[in-house]
Amino acid sequence: MHIRSKTVPEIIVQTQLDAYNAKDVDALIATYAEDAQQFEHPSTLLASGSAQLRERFLARFQEPNLHALLLNRTVMGNTVIDHEKITRTFPEGPGCIEIIALYEVQKARIAKAWFIFGPKHLDSDPSTPTR
Numbered sequence: 001m002h003i004r005s006k007t008v009p010e011i012i013v014q015t016q017l018d019a020y021n022a023k024d025v026d027a028l029i030a031t032y033a034e035d036a037q038q039f040e041h042p043s044t045l046l047a048s049g050s051a052q053l054r055e056r057f058l059a060r061f062q063e064p065n066l067h068a069l070l071l072n073r074t075v076m077g078n079t080v081i082d083h084e085k086i087t088r089t090f091p092e093g094p095g096c097i098e099i100i101a102l103y104e105v106q107k108a109r110i111a112k113a114w115f116i117f118g119p120k121h122l123d124s125d126p127s128t129p130t131r
Contacts, residue, residue, distance in 0.1 A: 007075055008105065009075060009077075009078050009080050009105035010080055012031050012080075012103075012108060012109065012110060013031075013080040013103050013105070015027070015031050016032075016103075017082070019031065020057075020068055021068055023066065025054055025061065028057055029053060029054055029057070031109065031110055032050065032109055033106065034049065034050050035048070035111075036048075036049070036053060036109070036110055036111055036112065036113070037049075037111075037112050037113075038053065038056070038113045038114075038115070039112070039113070039114045039115070040115055040116075041100075041114040041116045042114065060088075063088055063089040065087050065088065065089055066086075066089070067086070067087045068084045068085075068086050068087075069086075069087070070082055070084055071083045071085055078104060078106060079102065079103065079105075080102075081100065081103075082101045082103070083098065083099075084098065084099050084101060085097075085098050086098070090120060090122065092122055093122050093123065094122070094123045095121050095123050096120070096121055098118035099115050099116060099117050100115070100116040101113060101114070101115050102114045102116075
């Protein structure tokens with residue numbers, strides 16, 4: 001059995017995920033480059049630079065049930081692709097959403113991130129998938 005060691009990009013993305021779940025905005029921002037950008041895939045800009053990232057994360061951290069569960073991770077070179085199930089409090093109520101997050105890591109920091117959002121499922125919705 002081959003056990004591979006984790007790469008710097010994988011370690012950075014895992015540190016980012018851990019900080020997100022701990023709602024530690026300083027640790028989270030530290031995983032991103034100062035001029036990092038986040039996009040809704042393929043090209044809708046969500047946030048650019050540390051100040052906008054901080055504002056976006058602080059708003060999200062107001063949700064009491066916020067948690068990202070890693071379902072799968074693929075690493076190739078400086079690219080990390082995560083499939084996550086995010087528990088959130090949407091304006092319509094608590095629920096979850098699955099996302100694909102694609103991270104480009106440069107110089108041991110996340111330079112760009114793209115997100116593909118699946119359909120949201122409210123806890124009151126009987127068709128909500130469970131894992």
